[in-house]
Each structure stands twice: as C-alpha cells, then as structure tokens.
Amino acid sequence: RAPRSKAYTHRAFVAALLARGKSVIRDPLISDDTVNTLDAIQELGARVHEGKIELEVHGAGVPRAPERNLDCAESGATLRFLTAIATTGSDKITFTSRTGLANRPIEPLLRALTKLGASADLHQEKDALRVTIQGPLKGGVTSISGEISSQFISGLLMAAPFARSDVKINVEGNLESKPYIDLTLAVLGKHGITAERDERGFRISAPQEYKPASHHVPSDFSSTAPVAAGAATAGETIVLTGIDGDYRSEPDSIILDLLPKIGIKIDIKDNQLTVQKSRPRGFDFDARDHPDLVPILEVLASQAEGKTTISGVKRLRFKESDRLNTVPSELSKMGARIKVADDAITIEGVDHLQGSPLSSHHDHRVAMACTIAALAAGGDSVVEEAQVVSKSYPAFFTDLETLGAKFNVE
Structure with a gap:
C-alpha cells in the first residue's frame, strides 16, 4: 500500500x-x-x-x-x-x-x-x-x-x-x-x-x-516514487494500492506525469498504481517545485538511455544532507556518470550500475535512493544507516520485501 x-x-x-x-x-x-x-x-x-x-x-x-x-x-x-x-x-x-x-x-x-x-x-x-x-x-x-x-x-x-x-x-x-x-x-x-x-x-x-x-491524508509520492523506480529498473510488474483521496493534491504526484514521458509504463485504475519494468529514456526536469524527487530521479537517470538534465537544484544543499553532492557522490561509486554544475545535475545513463558500499549520509531520501540503485546494480551493496528511512517511510524495507526484494537488515 x-x-x-x-x-x-x-x-x-x-x-x-x-x-x-x-x-x-x-x-x-x-x-x-x-x-x-x-x-x-x-x-x-x-x-x-x-x-x-x-x-x-x-x-x-x-x-x-x-x-x-x-x-x-x-x-x-x-x-x-x-x-x-x-x-x-x-x-x-x-x-x-x-x-x-x-x-x-x-x-x-x-x-x-x-x-x-x-x-x-x-x-x-x-x-x-x-x-x-x-x-x-x-x-x-x-x-x-x-x-x-x-x-x-x-x-x-x-x-x-x-x-x-x-x-x-x-x-x-x-x-x-x-x-x-x-x-x-x-x-x-x-x-x-x-x-x-x-x-x-x-x-x-x-x-x-x-x-x-x-x-x-492522500498518498505520498515522494516516497512512492522510489518503489515505482525499483519496479521499473530492478523488478517486474508491481501494484501499489491506496492511491485514493485527493491524491493529485500531493505535491510530488507530478511523478505520475513524468514516468510515462520517460518510457516507464504505468497505469492508475481503481485506486491502484501499476508499474511495469521498463528502461527509462533520458529527460529534462525542472526540480524547483519538487526537490524531494531529485534523489530517485538521479537513480533513474543513471540507468536511462541517453542524457538527463535536472535543473533548479541549488536548494538541495539545505536538506537533511547536502543532497546536491551526497547523491551524486554515492551513485558515482556505482559507476554512474553524473556531474554537478551551477544549478543543474547532468547524467549520462549507463547500461548497468555496480554494487558498492554506500552511505545514506543519515538522510532518509538518500537511503531510499541508494537502496533502489543497489537493487538494480550488479553485485552486492551495503547501505549504511539505512534505518533513517523511518523519518518518512517506516515500512520501506518491509514493503520492498513484500514486493520480492531480498536483502539483509543489520
């Protein structure tokens, strides 16, 4: 759910x-x-x-x-x-x-x-x-x-x-x-x-x-987006229930418009969101109104076909960590080709990420982004301080296990 x-x-x-x-x-x-x-x-x-x-x-x-x-x-x-x-x-x-x-x-x-x-x-x-x-x-x-x-x-x-x-x-x-x-x-x-x-x-x-x-209270698409990204890059078809109430009032519901535009197949019907495995295409995204989506969009972009530019990102420095730098530094460990310059992040997609030791920087959205990247990567990864997801999505790892993900939580 x-x-x-x-x-x-x-x-x-x-x-x-x-x-x-x-x-x-x-x-x-x-x-x-x-x-x-x-x-x-x-x-x-x-x-x-x-x-x-x-x-x-x-x-x-x-x-x-x-x-x-x-x-x-x-x-x-x-x-x-x-x-x-x-x-x-x-x-x-x-x-x-x-x-x-x-x-x-x-x-x-x-x-x-x-x-x-x-x-x-x-x-x-x-x-x-x-x-x-x-x-x-x-x-x-x-x-x-x-x-x-x-x-x-x-x-x-x-x-x-x-x-x-x-x-x-x-x-x-x-x-x-x-x-x-x-x-x-x-x-x-x-x-x-x-x-x-x-x-x-x-x-x-x-x-x-x-x-x-x-x-x-409607669904939270800042937290739903990582699960959807995991299905697209590392899974098969998944169904998320509970897309009810006035869900379009939730600020990051814009992800429902973006995913189909970049080649990820989704369907919303009867209060359910269905996401199919699909390789995304490179895209341009202005993040000024949606900063919490940036970490997971970087994960998608790092595995996309082509180039992605995410602009309007300077405020990411003021989040739980300096996300303007923490997410790119972790994805770079996995082989992502990612650059930060001025007010934009540029990413050239690669075919496969590689497992690596990763740090959440004690930031819940960084922890979720690293976990989803690790699920799609070849080899093992370790995400330190992953428990910080309880700040916004306490059931994150339980829900991923329900959907078939395998990992050890220590």
Whole structure:
C-alpha cells in the first residue's frame, strides 16, 4: 500500500491544534517526523485520541507554553511550522534540536516573524539549536525569501490569521516548491482560513478563526516514487494500492506525469498504481517545485538511455544532507556518470550500475535512493544507516520485501 503524505500530515496536525474543537485526520502518516509534530501539538495543548485508521485532535486554539523545551529531533517541518505558530499567543516557547537539523536554516523565518511583532532569541551552532519565540503578532508587512524553504512561507501563512491586523507576506526572489504552498493553503481552507495571492506574495486578513475540520491524508509520492523506480529498473510488474483521496493534491504526484514521458509504463485504475519494468529514456526536469524527487530521479537517470538534465537544484544543499553532492557522490561509486554544475545535475545513463558500499549520509531520501540503485546494480551493496528511512517511510524495507526484494537488515 502506498505510504501516506508526510507533508499533508504535518499540516493537518498543526491546523487541528489551532482549531478549537474536534478535527478528524484519517489515514495520517505515522513516522519519526510526524510523531515529533504530533507529540509537540499535545505539549502545546491539543488532546489526541488515536483510533485504528484515524486520529481525533481536540485543538487548543492558541498554543499554550509547555512545561519543558520542545525537542524537534530531526524534523524541519516540526521546527519551522511550530516556531511560526508559537507566535499566535503571548507565552514564551522554546524549541531545540541536537541533530543535523540544528545546522539547517531558521533565521530567515525568525526575521520575518519579528517584523510582524514577535520576539525571537536564537542560539545555533554545529548540531545544537535553541529557538525561543514569543508573540503576539501585531500584523503588518514582512518579507521572506522564496528560494530557501517553502516551509518558512507555510509557517507564516499558518500563523498570520492570529495577528491583530492584516498581514502582507512579500516573497523575495523565485517562489520555489509552489505545490507545497498550495497544499498549505488547501489545508487551511478546510479550516475556514482564507489568503489572497498577489504578484508579490500573499495577503491574509486578520484576525481569522480556525474551525475544526476533517482530513483524508492522500498518498505520498515522494516516497512512492522510489518503489515505482525499483519496479521499473530492478523488478517486474508491481501494484501499489491506496492511491485514493485527493491524491493529485500531493505535491510530488507530478511523478505520475513524468514516468510515462520517460518510457516507464504505468497505469492508475481503481485506486491502484501499476508499474511495469521498463528502461527509462533520458529527460529534462525542472526540480524547483519538487526537490524531494531529485534523489530517485538521479537513480533513474543513471540507468536511462541517453542524457538527463535536472535543473533548479541549488536548494538541495539545505536538506537533511547536502543532497546536491551526497547523491551524486554515492551513485558515482556505482559507476554512474553524473556531474554537478551551477544549478543543474547532468547524467549520462549507463547500461548497468555496480554494487558498492554506500552511505545514506543519515538522510532518509538518500537511503531510499541508494537502496533502489543497489537493487538494480550488479553485485552486492551495503547501505549504511539505512534505518533513517523511518523519518518518512517506516515500512520501506518491509514493503520492498513484500514486493520480492531480498536483502539483509543489520
């Protein structure tokens, strides 16, 4: 069964916290990252009742100060979304991390929030982060880069309805990962929150009140894509079930359009995705709106017939690892012909990859990409720290075994 959307689950949990009353979230993804957010919203005042296939979240409205600092572990969405919505009240709230997350950007979001009236204190050094934030938001005009993380903009959109007056968010540079912003606006819309786009960014009338809502979490195509790629390059025909709900709202569902264009045979029918073994053709892909697809697209391209260019990739430096370099370095060990220059990755496909010792760089998407490359390669491969897939797809190895893959997990 296709995994559920991590991006949607995070947003639904946060919006449910901000709505007074009962919200229902059906089919949420339960992974390391989403559990971090779920635990945190309970510390901030939500009450959660877990059923077999759904969660009931009784929201607090304005978050309350927890009794302790909130550890966001390795979840960027948890840190960025909750830092933003912590400004909706007047309590001081502190977030921490002692993982690689501590080295990823957060200061642009804090600057944007302080322009709206919040106060923030940041202590950031290698593998150690502490952010203390306090509202309320007064409203007004703020600005944020659109080229670092769309989660900054999503966090601002979530918090802005609680401001005392209207909020204008000016987006500087290109707005990248636009489908993720669209997803945020769709989730907020279910809770009765409206925002207007203009040529420079977004306008949010304030104050607005979050209303309880029901959600059905769609499939996650950032995580489904590696399984589909494995079938195309290393397997036979596979069928993935659970392609249900409004699956086209999931940002990386664009993979369903790309795969047939590059020669991979797929079919979607009766909530099922069928993928057949097929050698892909080289392709061009602009990754500015879909950075999480890049690692597995590099795996496909390394075995494709012809040349592939993946552009719009500079933001990959700010992921769980420096994906602009980590994935190419691992695939090169396997004989892939891959080059990184400026804002693009160029790959000349080869007939066969060769097994090799590989590192996940403690990055879930790198681990999945390396595993799929290893399944197609000749000879044995070892992927170190492969367990990091639990960040987004805990059942990854179990699902591959169900589909016939053979490997040892130590």
